Amino acid sequence: MIRTPDFQIYDSIDALQKEMPPHRTLFLESDYLLSMEESSPSALSFRYVCLKENGNLVAAFYFQVINLSSNQLGQIINFEPYSKIVSGLSMLVQNMLFGAKKDKPHYLVICGNMYLSGDYGILFEKKDQQKVVHLLPEAFEFVRKELEKTGKVMAKIAKDYPTENDVYGGLLKSKKFHPLVMDPIMEMEIRPQWKKFEDYVADLSSKYRQRCLQVKKKLSSCEVRVMHTEELIERKEEIDRLYLAVQMKSPVRLVMHDSDYLISLSKRLKSNIEFKGIFENEKLLAFMVGIKDHFHFEAHHIGIDYEYNKSHNLYQNILYLYIEMALLAKSPRLSFGRTALEMKTTVGAVIHTYHAYIKLNNTLVNGIAGHMLPKEYEMNWIPRSPFRN
Numbered sequence: 322m323i324r325t326p327d328f329q330i331y332d333s334i335d336a337l338q339k340e341m342p343p344h345r346t347l348f349l350e351s352d353y354l355l356s357m358e359e360s361s362p363s364a365l366s367f368r369y370v371c372l373k374e375n376g377n378l379v380a381a382f383y384f385q386v387i388n389l390s391s392n393q394l395g396q397i398i399n400f401e402p403y404s405k406i407v408s409g410l411s412m413l414v415q416n417m418l419f420g421a422k423k424d425k426p427h428y429l430v431i432c433g434n435m436y437l438s439g440d441y442g443i444l445f446e447k448k449d450q451q452k453v454v455h456l457l458p459e460a461f462e463f464v465r466k467e468l469e470k471t472g473k474v475m476a477k478i479a480k481d482y483p484t485e486n487d488v489y490g491g492l493l494k495s496k497k498f499h500p501l502v503m504d505p506i507m508e509m510e511i512r513p514q515w516k517k518f519e520d521y522v523a524d525l526s527s528k529y530r531q532r533c534l535q536v537k538k539k540l541s542s543c544e545v546r547v548m549h550t551e552e553l554i555e556r557k558e559e560i561d562r563l564y565l566a567v568q569m570k571s572p573v574r575l576v577m578h579d580s581d582y583l584i585s586l587s588k589r590l591k592s593n594i595e596f597k598g599i600f601e602n603e604k605l606l607a608f609m610v611g612i613k614d615h616f617h618f619e620a621h622h623i624g625i626d627y628e629y630n631k632s633h634n635l636y637q638n639i640l641y642l643y644i645e646m647a648l649l650a651k652s653p654r655l656s657f658g659r660t661a662l663e664m665k666t667t668v669g670a671v672i673h674t675y676h677a678y679i680k681l682n683n684t685l686v687n688g689i690a691g692h693m694l695p696k697e698y699e700m701n702w703i704p705r706s707p708f709r710n
Contacts, residue, residue: 563624
């Protein structure tokens with residue numbers, strides 16, 4: 322006889338933070354999750370599905386719920402970079418997949434974090450992994466039933482599982498989830514001999530060393546400094562403007578955080594987070610946010626004034642600054658996320674592939690999607706290697 326799991330559901334980490342199992346990542350700890358909650362737009366909410374045995378918390382499944390009917394959501398697909406024909410097709414796909422109506426909430430449910438690249442959807446102790454893995458589809462169903470008391474779930478997404486250790490894929494496929502091909506995550510190993518940025522530069526080949534020095538010179542008229550919570554509050558409008566400029570270049574956008582999220586992180590994560598700004602005559606040209614997780618350093622969010630991007634090589638300088646931040650944090654690895662893949666290889670990042678899966682609520686559309694979705698990632702760019710060896 323198979324016993325039904327003892328699931329309980331919460332809409333805030335505050336209700337269960339005292340009984341959470343040991344943490345393997347800062348991004349599933351209460352301070353980070355509370356920052357997400359208290360600064361999230363109204364289109365985004367959260368569910369924590371907890372598995373308990375004999376009254377003890379064994380595992381927690383973290384879900385982000387996006388209300389596709391929200392006026393705050395805007396367009397899922399950013400049409401600006403595309404032609405009218407492509408835009409029309411994108412709108413057709415958007416309506417077919419989600420078909421959200423304004424008179425009733427329609428939901429996209431994600432196990433994991435859409436604002437981070439990595440496996441941040443399930444928390445458990447290592448000894449319990451085998452029993453927890455098989456409960457992911459049931460946890461999805463538990464959330465669906467709760468949400469459909471007032472609305473309708475249109476699609477479910479599970480992300481990101483490392484290709485070399487994907488223990489969820491077989492089970493999800495058996496439940497009619499389809500592989501959802503995503504860009505690889507760009508990660509960089511920090512070599513033990515790199516104690517300071519100059520050590521990193523010394524390991525670059527002549528070509529890339531000269532490029533690095535030339536790029537760094539572009540900031541000779543600028544000041545790079547740490548920004549504390551008080552300055553973030555004072556420069557709230559500037560930060561929002563620079564952050565939005567970066568987000569608007571993303572081809573797909575669901576819901577976007579603003580400076581409230583960054584300020585909340587600054588207050589809660591304290592020494593585990595660092596904000597740096599690039600200033601010229603006290604004008605903020607760009608900012609970057611780095612988070613020190615237990616086993617890596619996360620290049621989290623950036624903002625750029627694109628009027629100065631080329632003249633000051635802002636984006637490339639931000640990549641170098643993140644390397645400096647990871648070195649100072651003594652982190653063994655730096656995660657750069659999923660954008661500007663080729664450029665990130667020029668500073669030493671390499672690709673790491675992760676699996677994601679999607680299931681659409683409409684059985685017919687879900688079947689069609691299984692044939693239409695790409696089967697594998699197409700690498701239409703050239704990876705670079707900047708190091709001497």
